[in-house]
Amino acid sequence: MKLPSPEDIRARLLQRWRKGEFFSSELGCPDQSNPTFPLRVSVRTPTAREMSESFAAVQDWAQKYLQIARDAKSTVQHDGPSSATTIPTVEWKEHQHRQLGANKLPQALVLNTVEELARFVKGGAVAELAHFREAAELLQDRLPELLPWACARPLELLSVPKTDLERLTDAALWIREHPQPGIYLRQLPVPKVDTKFVEGYRGVLSRWLDLLLPNEAVDRNWSGVRNFERRYGFAYRPELVRVRILDDVIRLSGFSDITVPGAEFSHWAPASVRRVLVLENDVTALSLPPLPATVAIFGRGYHFEHLSGADWLHGVELYYWGDIDTHGFAILEQFRQIFPHTQSFLMDRDTLDAHELQWGKESAPTRNDLPLLTPEEQSLYDDLRLNRISPQLRLEQELIGFSVIEAALSKLS
Numbered sequence: 001m002k003l004p005s006p007e008d009i010r011a012r013l014l015q016r017w018r019k020g021e022f023f024s025s026e027l028g029c030p031d032q033s034n035p036t037f038p039l040r041v042s043v044r045t046p047t048a049r050e051m052s053e054s055f056a057a058v059q060d061w062a063q064k065y066l067q068i069a070r071d072a073k074s075t076v077q078h079d080g081p082s083s084a085t086t087i088p089t090v091e092w093k094e095h096q097h098r099q100l101g102a103n104k105l106p107q108a109l110v111l112n113t114v115e116e117l118a119r120f121v122k123g124g125a126v127a128e129l130a131h132f133r134e135a136a137e138l139l140q141d142r143l144p145e146l147l148p149w150a151c152a153r154p155l156e157l158l159s160v161p162k163t164d165l166e167r168l169t170d171a172a173l174w175i176r177e178h179p180q181p182g183i184y185l186r187q188l189p190v191p192k193v194d195t196k197f198v199e200g201y202r203g204v205l206s207r208w209l210d211l212l213l214p215n216e217a218v219d220r221n222w223s224g225v226r227n228f229e230r231r232y233g234f235a236y237r238p239e240l241v242r243v244r245i246l247d248d249v250i251r252l253s254g255f256s257d258i259t260v261p262g263a264e265f266s267h268w269a270p271a272s273v274r275r276v277l278v279l280e281n282d283v284t285a286l287s288l289p290p291l292p293a294t295v296a297i298f299g300r301g302y303h304f305e306h307l308s309g310a311d312w313l314h315g316v317e318l319y320y321w322g323d324i325d326t327h328g329f330a331i332l333e334q335f336r337q338i339f340p341h342t343q344s345f346l347m348d349r350d351t352l353d354a355h356e357l358q359w360g361k362e363s364a365p366t367r368n369d370l371p372l373l374t375p376e377e378q379s380l381y382d383d384l385r386l387n388r389i390s391p392q393l394r395l396e397q398e399l400i401g402f403s404v405i406e407a408a409l410s411k412l413s
Helices: 006-018 048-051 053-081 081-086 112-123 125-142 144-152 154-158 162-177 197-199 203-213 224-230 262-266 282-286 311-315 324-339 349-353 377-384 402-410
Strands: 039-042 087-096 101-110 241-247 258-262 275-279 295-297 317-323
Touching: 006 053, 006 101, 006 112, 039 053, 048 053, 048 087, 053 087, 081 101, 112 125, 125 154, 144 154, 144 203, 154 402, 162 197, 197 203, 203 224, 203 317, 203 402, 241 262, 258 262, 258 282, 282 295, 317 324, 324 377
Parallel strands: 275 295, 275 317
Antiparallel strands: 039 101, 087 101, 241 258, 241 295
């Protein structure tokens, strides 16, 4: 027989507290599912059979609830009626039993206020409630437009220290008055607000600014904390493109390995380049042999925003070379979304079969459909994502024999 004790109820309520269920009612959020007070928690009572078989245990169980009632009565007698709000009350019901007669058993635990709940669940809830109320009051006074955010994410509001909340609202107010400012975060003229502070709260600020700023002040082509500056019109560190020039004839001022901002790379458009190879492994890129009219671009996995403006790449032979695994083909797919004419390089079944001794395992394969793959690529990708060859099979780019690389490059010359 398992009957819920006051401690069992306390544990369940504390779990709900830590999920933020009881904070939204403090804000008056327009959600009918918010718990309301008094909060009545029903208690399962024993069946007639359980009482017959384990009457002593039932009495011990009921005694725990009786102690709560006694504590409440004692508090009123010593400290006055108002002090009773710190202790939950117990609802009782009389149960008639054929052998045992009438017995009063607890049927519900009632918490009349959120303060009473906080004291009952313990676990620091009283201090959290006080902090939440203070934070909510500050937010209500300074930026009441953020009530929808606080209602949706009460735990996020609770997690921000008071001093940080004051600085965050200062920053949000300034940005609202100066949308799309075009300055770096370190140039924000807000006391005690620096780059690291903003970077630490970019997620919170993003949700705030989406509510505070007019649509024209938010570039919704960009999302995520890493694109905070682009989304809200701040100056940002330029994306860099690293290029290795494989033909001595077309070196730039004698340089063979250069790194330039993506915007400058987009306007390069050298007429003497007719082939571009994008590859992921830096050492492999550095070890490529000379190749006429060819440059190699150092890849960055899934991120190609810095290349998307380089229209001149549509007019050259373009190759992508990644690992032979599911993510390698997924990156190829993403690259083809920008440059549809891209060909894969050394990402074929023959290369995979020739390097069986170098096979490894992919830690977290993808199973997404990739409609832009060629039939040959699709066949190999399906074998990889469905584990037809070997579970989570992966051949890393840097493990391909250099003689194989040289032979494949010679066919491009």
